[in-house]
Amino acid sequence: MARYDPKAAEPRWRDAWTAADSFRTAETASDRPKYYVLEMFPYPSGRIHMGHVRNYAMGDVVARYKRARGFDVLHPMGWDAFGMPAENAAMARGVHPKAWTYANIDSMRTQLKLLGLSIDWSREFATCDPEYYGRQQAWFAQAFRKGLVVRREASVNWDPVDMTVLANEQVIDGKGWRSGAVVEKKKLTQWFLKITDYADALIDGLSTLDRWPDKVRLMQENWIGRSKGLKMTFRPAQGAWPKGFPEGVEVYTTRPDTLFGASFLAVAADHPLALALAAKDADLSAFLVAARAGGTSEADIESGEKLGRDTGLTVAHPFDPAIRLPVWVANFVLMDYGTGAIFGCPAHDQRDLDFARKYDLPVREVVLPPSADPAVFHVEQEAYTGPGRIFRSQFLDGMEIEAAKAEAVSRIEAMGQGEGATVYRLRDWGVSRQRYWGCPIPIVHCATCGPVPVPDDQLPVLLPDDVTFDRPGNPLLRHPTWRHTTCPTCGAAAERETDTLDTFMDSSWYFLRFTDPDAIPPVNREAANRWMAVDQYIGGVEHAVLHLLYARFVTRAMHDMGMVDVQEPFAGLFTQGMVTHETYAAQERLANGGDRWLSPAEIEPSGNGWAERGTGMHVRVGGVEKMSKSKANVVAPEDIIARHGVDAARLFVLSDSPPERDVQWTESGVEGSGRFVQRVWTEVDAVAEAGLTGGPPDPELERAVHKLVKAAGEGLDGLKFNAVIALYYAFLNILRRQREDKPEAVGARAAALQKLIPLIAPYTPHLAEEAWARLGNAGMVVDAPWPDYDPALTIDEEAILPVQVNGKRRDEIRVAFGASEEVVREAARANAVVQAYLSSNNLVERKIIVVPNRIVNIVAA
RNA sequence: GGGGACGUGGCGGAACGGUAUACGCAGCAGACUUAAAAUCUGCGGACUUCACGGUCGUGUGGGUUCGAGUCCCACCGUCCCCACCA
Numbered sequence: 001m002a003r004y005d006p007k008a009a010e011p012r013w014r015d016a017w018t019a020a021d022s023f024r025t026a027e028t029a030s031d032r033p034k035y036y037v038l039e040m041f042p043y044p045s046g047r048i049h050m051g052h053v054r055n056y057a058m059g060d061v062v063a064r065y066k067r068a069r070g071f072d073v074l075h076p077m078g079w080d081a082f083g084m085p086a087e088n089a090a091m092a093r094g095v096h097p098k099a100w101t102y103a104n105i106d107s108m109r110t111q112l113k114l115l116g117l118s119i120d121w122s123r124e125f126a127t128c129d130p131e132y133y134g135r136q137q138a139w140f141a142q143a144f145r146k147g148l149v150v151r152r153e154a155s156v157n158w159d160p161v162d163m164t165v166l167a168n169e170q171v172i173d174g175k176g177w178r179s180g181a182v183v184e185k186k187k188l189t190q191w192f193l194k195i196t197d198y199a200d201a202l203i204d205g206l207s208t209l210d211r212w213p214d215k216v217r218l219m220q221e222n223w224i225g226r227s228k229g230l231k232m233t234f235r236p237a238q239g240a241w242p243k244g245f246p247e248g249v250e251v252y253t254t255r256p257d258t259l260f261g262a263s264f265l266a267v268a269a270d271h272p273l274a275l276a277l278a279a280k281d282a283d284l285s286a287f288l289v290a291a292r293a294g295g296t297s298e299a300d301i302e303s304g305e306k307l308g309r310d311t312g313l314t315v316a317h318p319f320d321p322a323i324r325l326p327v328w329v330a331n332f333v334l335m336d337y338g339t340g341a342i343f344g345c346p347a348h349d350q351r352d353l354d355f356a357r358k359y360d361l362p363v364r365e366v367v368l369p370p371s372a373d374p375a376v377f378h379v380e381q382e383a384y385t386g387p388g389r390i391f392r393s394q395f396l397d398g399m400e401i402e403a404a405k406a407e408a409v410s411r412i413e414a415m416g417q418g419e420g421a422t423v424y425r426l427r428d429w430g431v432s433r434q435r436y437w438g439c440p441i442p443i444v445h446c447a448t449c450g451p452v453p454v455p456d457d458q459l460p461v462l463l464p465d466d467v468t469f470d471r472p473g474n475p476l477l478r479h480p481t482w483r484h485t486t487c488p489t490c491g492a493a494a495e496r497e498t499d500t501l502d503t504f505m506d507s508s509w510y511f512l513r514f515t516d517p518d519a520i521p522p523v524n525r526e527a528a529n530r531w532m533a534v535d536q537y538i539g540g541v542e543h544a545v546l547h548l549l550y551a552r553f554v555t556r557a558m559h560d561m562g563m564v565d566v567q568e569p570f571a572g573l574f575t576q577g578m579v580t581h582e583t584y585a586a587q588e589r590l591a592n593g594g595d596r597w598l599s600p601a602e603i604e605p606s607g608n609g610w611a612e613r614g615t616g617m618h619v620r621v622g623g624v625e626k627m628s629k630s631k632a633n634v635v636a637p638e639d640i641i642a643r644h645g646v647d648a649a650r651l652f653v654l655s656d657s658p659p660e661r662d663v664q665w666t667e668s669g670v671e672g673s674g675r676f677v678q679r680v681w682t683e684v685d686a687v688a689e690a691g692l693t694g695g696p697p698d699p700e701l702e703r704a705v706h707k708l709v710k711a712a713g714e715g716l717d718g719l720k721f722n723a724v725i726a727l728y729y730a731f732l733n734i735l736r737r738q739r740e741d742k743p744e745a746v747g748a749r750a751a752a753l754q755k756l757i758p759l760i761a762p763y764t765p766h767l768a769e770e771a772w773a774r775l776g777n778a779g780m781v782v783d784a785p786w787p788d789y790d791p792a793l794t795i796d797e798e799a800i801l802p803v804q805v806n807g808k809r810r811d812e813i814r815v816a817f818g819a820s821e822e823v824v825r826e827a828a829r830a831n832a833v834v835q836a837y838l839s840s841n842n843l844v845e846r847k848i849i850v851v852p853n854r855i856v857n858i859v860a861a
Numbered sequence: 862g863g864g865g866a867c868g869u870g871g872c873g874g875a876a877c878g879g880u881a882u883a884c885g886c887a888g889c890a891g892a893c894u895u896a897a898a899a900u901c902u903g904c905g906g907a908c909u910u911c912a913c914g915g916u917c918g919u920g921u922g923g924g925u926u927c928g929a930g931u932c933c934c935a936c937c938g939u940c941c942c943c944a945c946c947a
Contacts (some may be wrong), residue, residue, distance in 0.1 A: 003899090056937080071935085071945095139908045147873085159939090214865085215865065215866070215941085215942085218864075218942085219865085219941095219942055220863065222863090222865095222942075222943060223865065223942090223943075225943090225946070227946075228945090229947080237878055251947085252946095252947065253947060254946095254947065255947075266947095284874080285918055306945080325929060330945095331945085332945040332947095333945080333947080334945075334946065334947085336946095336947045337947075338946075338947065343947085344947090345947090349947070350862075350945095351862095351945055352946075354945095354947080383911095398896045423946085423947095424946095425943095425946060453890095469932045507939070541941085541942095544942080545942085545943095600942095605887090655873095655885070656873055656874080656885070656886085657874070657886090658874080659872060661873095661874095664872090664873065666872095666886075666887095667871085668886055668887070669885075669886060671886090672886060673885090675900095676885090678899095678900095682900090722873095722874075722884090723875070723883095723884090724873095724887095725884080725885090726874090726875070726883065726884035726885075727883095727884080729883095729884050729885070730883070730884060733884090736901090740901090800880090801880090802879080802880040804879085804927085805925075806928085807926095807927065807930095812880075846927090847927070848925050848927090849879090849928075851928095854879055854880095855879045855880075855928085856879095857879080857927050857928060858927090859928095
């Protein structure tokens with residue numbers, strides 16, 4: 001019997017699919033339903049890694065399955081091709097970012113094609129193609145005209161390594177998401193997309209995304225951070241108030257119910273009042289500098305001391321002007337949230353309490369916990385934030401917290417000193433990047449007309465090729481001629497914007513462009529209506545509040561600009577886990593004391609451990625971690641494919657763990673997947689050798705295959721790839737046993753295999769084609785429909801029911817499937833083991849619970 | 862500090878509230894082979910029993926239920942997200 005040779009068969013079938021153009025998207029809409037499968041498109045680093053294999057294998061299984069199920073499938077691929085690494089390569093090696101990027105795309109495309117993915121490559125594009133970014137510029141210009149794009153000076157996150165601004169979402173724990181450098185605050189004039197205009201829509205839209213993980217929806221909701229409260233003004237009472245503050249200070253609070261507990265006001269170090277006072281107060285000025293220096297990393301907050309300065313000013317309490325509150329500047333008040341000022345209620349807010357204890361400010365309890373004694377209740381070092389009734393608060397006394405909030409808000413509103421307000425944590429999306437390798441912002445700055453969007457007939461604004469990277473900073477800014485142009489409106493000499501767009505802009509609408517990559521407008525509305533929304537989007541959870549939030553925003557913005565009809569781009573989202581591997585450290589350490597990590601290729605088995613290949617030195621096995629160059633625990637997809645075939649690799653990354661969890665790559669595991677491939681071939685080859693027909697029927701095998709078809713489809717609908725593969729293994733065990741027990745039942749096994757092969761085709765498509773041909777089928781399995789099943793054959797004739805007494809299994813009985821409760825009850829009563837157990841323990845039957853076809857429980861006492 | 866997820870054999874994991882540990886990996890024993898590889902067969906929760914069997918077992922402690930890995934409460938542990946957000 002011949003072994004299956006993946007190395008020979010796999011390229012042959014890839015060529016056959018290409019020759020037949022099997023994955024070309026249906027050009028025109030049919031009466032078949034549509035299905036849009038998309039995996040997050042890759043950054044063209046130059047090499048694919050196992051994470052790509054897993055991501056694209058999942059998408060490919062879904063795409064091939066839906067195709068077999070009769071859907072018109074759109075399954076495209078492209079490249080998220082702008083970004084810093086191309087410029088870094090230019091600076092390090094003198095290669096042009098464009099040449100570097102396109103060369104990487106070429107080699108990555110070659111590698112990706114080895115995976116045998118059912119992708120329509122005719123729709124491929126890169127975001128650095130002028131045909132793509134030019135259309136992005138058209139959208140941006142239109143958004144500018146609609147007022148969705150604004151330019152303003154703002155305090156921004158500055159990455160000193162990449163020398164560019166970062167959006168809030170791109171700062172992770174105080175560091176740049178790509179460079180890892182500690183981010184600085186800078187005042188710069190920047191372009192912003194007004195994502196905050198969509199804060200409510202983006203939160204409310206989440207409730208329609210019922211095929212998204214709850215976790216991602218929650219993360220987005222928290223990121224947008226909607227809170228309802230009161231914005232109100234405290235009027236000046238005493239002190240030398242600087243000019244410009246006749247009304248006093250406006251604060252934001254979510255606890256207007258605790259207004260009578262106020263003991264101070266605090267403004268941020270960047271607050272206009274603090275700045276005005278500091279202008280004439282050197283001591284305060286020094287304090288502001290120190291307060292701004294405090295970081296926002298975890299350690300800073302943990303150890304961060306509450307610091308403040310009394311301004312000497314006081315304000316009047318709105319409900320009782322006799323009460324005067326001092327105004328402080330405090331380091332823990334943030335300028336860019338709410339109004340940059342708060343009233344402090346130490347008894348019911350931990351930060352305010354810490355501050356009050358430090359500076360000896362009054363602590364006045366106004367919320368009485370249930371069943372607490374008002375005469376005794378005192379807050380010491382822990383603020384009380386739980387439920388209760390208001391006391392010591394005049395007209396609010398006796399109210400529950402929510403009622404008191406409502407009452408306080410309406411009184412303040414009636415007094416004209418404020419109003420109920422909703423504030424958000426979300427900030428506008430700063431999209432200016434001071435970099436070369438990105439989409440030029442299509443704006444011209446004119447001395448008389450101001451910023452003017454470039455008209456559509458002058459797009460794209462092309463990136464110049466002749467740029468230099470010999471100095472840090474933005475090459476566009478120092479290009480001798482590029483930025484000099486004329487104003488599109490008045491024709492006078494003018495300058496181009498030299499900032500480029502955040503690359504997250506590029507990935508915020510590419511899924512729309514895939515529906516018609518050659519469209520003249522950014523999006524072909526008809527094509528988008530046919531294909532959108534993406535039915536199944538698959539990618540890493542690390543984009544939960546980056547890409548996925550931006551893409552939702554841009555799609556909604558395009559909708560409101562009349563460009564598309566969809567509002568939510570991704571109807572179904574799946575966040576897959578990473579590929580991990582054990583780590584191996586050499587016995588001796590590096591000079592700096594760090595571990596010298598060894599790659600899996602550098603070690604060999606030794607005793608019951610590992611030794612370094614060549615030296616034989618003992619190897620320490622470290623933790624299981626995400627594959628990374630720094631830990632050397634990377635296996636290259638090309639090597640795996642060369643050794644085991646791509647089908648085994650695809651199968652393994654899907655089989656060994658649930659798809660949302662990390663999967664640990666092991667050599668023995670992928671060998672197991674290789675065995676699966678061989679075992680399928682063994683069964684196919686055996687029936688083919690025997691002539692594919694003849695012999696007795698095999699009802700047991702037939703039932704098993706109908707059950708399998710049902711379960712495999714249901715499992716795939718739920719993306720339970722690992723569970724489905726386990727069923728295939730179990731079925732192979734049955735098939736092998738039947739072949740040994742009833743070798744003559746060739747026709748029955750051939751029939752079973754005719755159903756099995758299309759089931760495995762989404763996972764191991766090359767093997768499936770080879771087997772399909774060997775089974776005598778004319779066409780390719782890629783064009784074969786998903787098998788159907790007879791529901792009557794998915795149930796057994798006989799049911800084996802465990803019999804429990806008081807919840808403990810004592811024996812089992814066999815009854816006809818679907819037998820009535822009465823029949824089951826009598827059979828259980830008649831069971832000898834049960835009778836013996838009851839009588840020897842002096843138990844009498846009280847009740848019998850029958851779960852049809854499942855279990856019987858005799859309740860006895 | 863706030864929010865969320867998850868704890869099941871040696872390992873990855875499976876299990877509509879209904880026989881816990883399917884399937885895979887590793888391991889042990891055996892068959893085939895001169896031998897090895899490959900392949901195939903069998904055995905693998907703990908304690909106890911010659912055996913049939915019995916008792917205990919899904920992080921810990923309670924609860925709901927005829928019945929709990931699954932639902933509820935508390936705790937312990939691990940991981941993820943957010944974070945002086947008023």
